Amino acid sequence: MDPDYLHPWLEALEIPPPSGPESADSGTEVLPLPGEVDQNFRLRLPDGTAYLLKISTSDSFDQSPILDHLAGKELPFATPRIVRTAKSSDGTTRVRLHSWVAGRPVATVVPRTRELRRSWGEVCGHLSHALQDLDYPAAERHYKWDPARALETRRLLPLLKAEEQALAEHFYALLEDLPLSGLRRSVCYNDAHEHNLITDAGGRHVCGVIDFGDTVHTVTISELAVACAYAGMDAPDPLGAMREVVEGYHAIFPVEENELEVLFPLICARLLLTVTAAAENRKLNPDNPYLSISETAAWTLLRQLREVHPRLARATFRVACGRSAHPTLAAYHRWAATAPSHPVIDLGGRRLTAVDLGVGSTLLGLNRNFEHLPRFVTHMRRLLEDQEAEVGIGGYGEARPVYTTDAFQGEGNSGPRWRTVHLGLDCWTSTPGTTVYAPLIGTVRHCGNDPTPGGYGGTLILVHEPAPGLRFYTLFGHLSPASLADFPAGTRVQGGQPIARLGGPEENGGWPPHLHFQVMLDLLDRSAEFPGVAYPDTADVWLGLCPDPRTLIPLSVPEEGQKLPAEESLLSHRKQRLGYTLSVSYHRPLTILRGSGSYLYDASGRRFLDTVNNVAHVGHEHPRVVEAIQRQAAVLNTNSRYLHPAVLQLADELTALLPDPLSVVHFVNSGSEANELALRMAESVTGNRRVLAMEMGYHGNTTRTIDVSSYKFARRGGSGQPPETQLLPMPDLLRGKHLTPRWDATGGPLTFLAESILSCGGQLMLPPVYLRQVYDGVRAGGGVTIADEVQTGLGRVGSHWWAFELQGVIPDIVTIGKPFGNGHPLAAVVCTPRVAAAFANGMEYFNTFGGNPVSCAVGLAVLATLREEGLKEQAQDVGQYLVSLLEQLRTDHPLIAEVRGSGLFLGFELASADLAPAPAPAAYLKNRMRELGFLMSTDGPHENVLKIKPPLSFTRGQADSLLKYIRQVFQEDGMRNE
Known part of the structure; x- marks a missing residue:
């Protein structure tokens, strides 16, 4: 830019000019900004005040009346104010000095959160409200960026590539005959994209709106459509992102019913304007990259939206506005309340039971993957036998962990997600062949077979039109394909007519014999691939499209069970009833109901990869460990004063993993108890309670272990360092501090207690030979060494069974915690014969459940799993x-x-x-x-x-x-x- 170009304009606006090309400190700083029509500059005056300078030709749109109108409104965000104006002598150029709207553009915010997108919508709602009463004839223009006129850009199709043309044509078809005539109309800002919305420093809320050059008088709902189009860009789940914008907009400026019918097409219209304008601009102005700034993201979003059925988008936006997902849902329920219908399977006189396959269900046992379906078949048969029932019913709206395999995984705006919420009702039986009946008059819409593992197997879909304006569909899955031979598409069936038989596992997707019965108000132009499960964050939409099938079953059926209270209610109850010092993890607490392997599952069935819970040593709810608990608990669980072979076998197998002379075992229930006992044993050798421990060490929650745990006594709520506890500062290899251990060796023998890797200290590795130096020094003074292997033992460090082996030392006592029992209350203290003999002073150490048969069975299962699974x-x-x-x-x-x-x-x-x-x-x-x-x-x-x-x-x-x-x-x- 010519440094003298702006001087006349700055002089006319009474702005100090730049001192030179480099904008010296004493002058005005000038920064060119991108723009499609106007020339824009950011000015920073010597006193630090910032402004926006806009230079426009006489034929460009005048934003001044709009900005003046908004200046008179009470808005919860900033808009530019016109400070000064100037015009060239011939009237061909206008210059306006605007106040600078401070903050960060949404485009720079990572990540874009739900809170931010909702704020995005709220701001647009405020703009729609504020501009309703603006009478500005210049805004009633024929403008290329008006979404309502997007069909006019069809003429630009030849500028697109063949694949792009086909994609664009799909969306142009949505715009044909779009009912716009009855919609509200007003002046619309029409440009709520990520570069024009300004957020606060934290990027949480929109606090400013800039650039009103695209303002146009058009259908009011286009304001929301434009915002949704840009909010959906770069989102894994664009429809979910748009929903949040719609929620915010509707909360401020309620969306009308007829506007919801056109919202999705208008969103796509804005994207068509973006890509066609970019193609045209590239031809006319190849040197201005700003003119194509959103093109790539717009094409990506159009490809994503090609997979979204317009009526699913409408349902999503209806729910965002507090309406039912489908316009006929209320009519369906009114009809179903009195409609005559027939049972889909014969329930008359048959014993029924509720079947719960939710996240916390024990019916699934140890299995959640489709490879375990054969065992699930056995589970279901046993359940019905145990309940003395012939039919099990349940599942509508249920979050099921069985669907958390990769086949059901998708990518949401909050990371991986799984379709876990069941949309149908299941009727389970013990044997295949049960007859399935049509609930009412209908016509076969689809008849086919899905042979994939975990799929529907034989499938039938009926369409019903029982009343004027009411149409819905029923889906029957897991049928015997052979039984469907007489029901091709188009066949008319009567209520109560037999239409199929239930298939066996070999033909129904591998499941136990059962009927998946689902009601759909809209098939969304699908057939057997219509989803039977939904993502938890979209479940309210899908459940609104798929009402409860119980409405078509004339007999009373049992409820599966009580629904969980909301997390807020659980948290409040917990604070009232549980200890006041008990904390919860994370800013948003989790309700965890299930574990498997390296995963935990919340109440919605969402799968969380667990990198924290080392207590589940061989995997959450490992089948071998659970089976050992069940098997032994069914036989004997009593105290350790009786002889039992399991406790001796466990002691033998445990000591076989330890170096000599660690050979005497005391079984206890927890790591805290193990360290408490170890300190007592050490005291029997040293004759005192003097302990040398590590700074930031944590060894348990008993009084004695807290006294040697600076992680507890030296932090909030602690009583300070006891006189008998001496601390070694944490060695810090990163910063080169405290690498050589030094302590006061006077005053008698010491007990040295330390983790072999400092966990609460920050997973700190000790310097080489550090433990050897301490062990040698302590033992030279007649002391005892204790290795706390509660967190690091039993193979966790990989190269060795115990972390102390990394330092080439052998302690006098080793403590082992709950990872030994994979979460079951099992722990151990293993010591040398010398320590054991000193501790045996005549006072018996007895632990009722330390080494009981159930715990020993668990410990043996853990050790066997460690060995056999490597x-x-x-x-x-x-x-x-x-x-x-x-x-x-x-x-x-x-x-x-x-x-x-x-x-x-x-x-x-x-x-x-x-x-x-x-x-x-x-x-x-x-x-x-x-x-x-x-x-x-x-x-x-x-x-x-x-x-x-x-x-x-x-x-x-x-x-x-x-x-x-x-x-x-x-x-x-x-x-x-x-």
């Missing part, structure tokens, strides 16, 4: 792989100061360039990953270390998934260390 070796392999991925991430993001740990006991520390801790990004990462479906946690003195200690069933594929989303979050605003 989980120690898997921890080594996956841990090394995970470290390599984290090191790659560290290369790209210096905020990661260090990756550390061994096996699947890992951590990475977040710190600034000068190694100052970064707790805010760590907390953000933890909570953001929870939103995306990954459970992580923080540790360390500054809570700036992300710890990774998942079940040992954790795989390389799960490591890839974890790092994919960690890498994504590292691109977000919350990871800035400010």
Whole structure:
């Protein structure tokens, strides 16, 4: 730009000119900004005041009346105010100085949250309300960016590629005969895209709107359509993103019924305007990239929306506006309340039972994947036998973990998601061949077979039109294909007429014999591929399209069970009834009802990859462990004063994993109890209660273990360091501090208690030979060494069974915690014969349930699983792989100061360039990953270390998934260390 170009305009506006081409400090700073028609500049005066300078030709649209109109409205966001104006002597050019709207454009905000998108809609709702009474004849123009005129751009199709033309034609067809004549009309801002909306510093709310050059008088709903078009860009689930904008808009400016009919087509119309204008501009103005700024994102969104049925979009927007998903839902319920119908299977006189397959159901047993369907068949048969029932009924609206396999996975705006909410009603029987009946008069719409595992098998769909204006469909799945031979499409059936028989597992998708019965108010132009399950975040839409099939069953059927209270209610009740010091994880607490392998499942059936709960050592609810509990609990569970072979077998197998002379076992119930007992045993050797421990150590919640745990006594609520406890400062290899242990050895023998890797200290690895130096020094003074392996033992470190082996030492006492029982209350203290003899002073140590038969069966199952599944070796392999991925991430993001740990006991520390801790990004990462479906946690003195200690069933594929989303979050605003 010629530095002298603006001087006359600045002089006319009484603005100090720039001092030179480089805009010296003493002059006005000038920054050119992009624009399609006007020339735009950002000015910063010497006093720091900022303005927007717009230079327009005489034939460009005059925004001034609009800005003046909005200036007289009370809006919860800023709009530009006209400060000064000037005009060229010949009247061909106008210059306006606008107030600068401060903040961040939405385009720079990562991620775009539900809160932000709702605010996006609210702002547009306020604009629609504020512009309703604006009478501005110049806005009643024939304007190319008016979505209502998008069909006119069909002439530009030859400028598009062949594939683009076909895609565009699909959406042009939606615009033909669009009923726009009866819609509200008004002046619309018409440009609520991510570069024109300004947010607050945190990117949570829209606080300003700029650039009113596209304002036009058109159908009012186009304001919302334009906002939705841009809000849907770059979203994995664009329809879900648009729904949030619609919710915000409707809350401020209610959407009318007839506007909902045209909203989706107008959204697509705006995208067509974008891509055709870009093609035309590329031809006419190839040197202005701003004219094509949204083209790529618009084409991507159009391809996504090609897979969205317009009536599904309408249903989604109806629900966003507080209406029923389908316009005929109320009419359907009125009709069904008195309609004569027939049972879909013969229930008369047959014993019924409710079948609950929800997230917390025990019927699914240990199985959730389709590869386990044969066992599920057996489970269902046994359930009916146990209940002395012939038919089991249930499932409508139920969140089912059986659908959390990859076949049901999708990508939502909050990470991976699964279609878990069941849309039909299931009628289960013990044997195939049960007759299925039509509930009322209908016509066969579809008859076919889905042979895929877990699919529908034989399927029949009927269409019913029982009253004027009311049409709905019924779907019958898991039928015997052979029984459908007489019912081709178009066949008329009567109510109560036999139409099929239930298929067996070999022909019904592998399921137990049952009928999947589903009612649909709209088939959405589908047939047997109509979904039988929905994503939890869209379930209200799909359940509105698929009303409860019980409405067509004339007999009373049992309810599956009580629905869970909302999370807010559970949290409130918990605060009232449970201990006041008990906390919950994450800003938004989770209601967890199920576990399997490396996953936990919430009440909606959403699957969370668990990288936190090391207690589930061999995997959540491992089938072998659960079976051991069930088997032994059914036989005997009593105290340890009786002889029993299991306790001796467990002691033998445990000590076989430990080096000599660690050979005497005391079984207890928890890590706290193990460390409490270990301290008593050590005291019997040293004759005193003096303990040398590590700073930030945590060893339990009993009084004695708290006294040696600075993580407890030196932090909030603690009583301070007891006189008999001496602390070693945490060695910090990253910063080169405290690498050599030093302590006061006077005053008699010491008991040294430490984790072999410091967990609460931040997954800190000890310097080489650190433990050997302490062990040698303590033993030289007659002391005792205790290795706390509650978190690190039993193969977690990968290369060894115990973390102390990484340092080449052998302690006098080892404590082992609940990972030994995979979460069952089983723990152990293993010591040398010398320590055991000193402790045996005549006072019996007795633990009622330490070493009871059930716990021993569990411990044996855990050890067998570790051996037979090679989980120690898997921890080594996956841990090394995970470290390599984290090191790659560290290369790209210096905020990661260090990756550390061994096996699947890992951590990475977040710190600034000068190694100052970064707790805010760590907390953000933890909570953001929870939103995306990954459970992580923080540790360390500054809570700036992300710890990774998942079940040992954790795989390389799960490591890839974890790092994919960690890498994504590292691109977000919350990871800035400010």
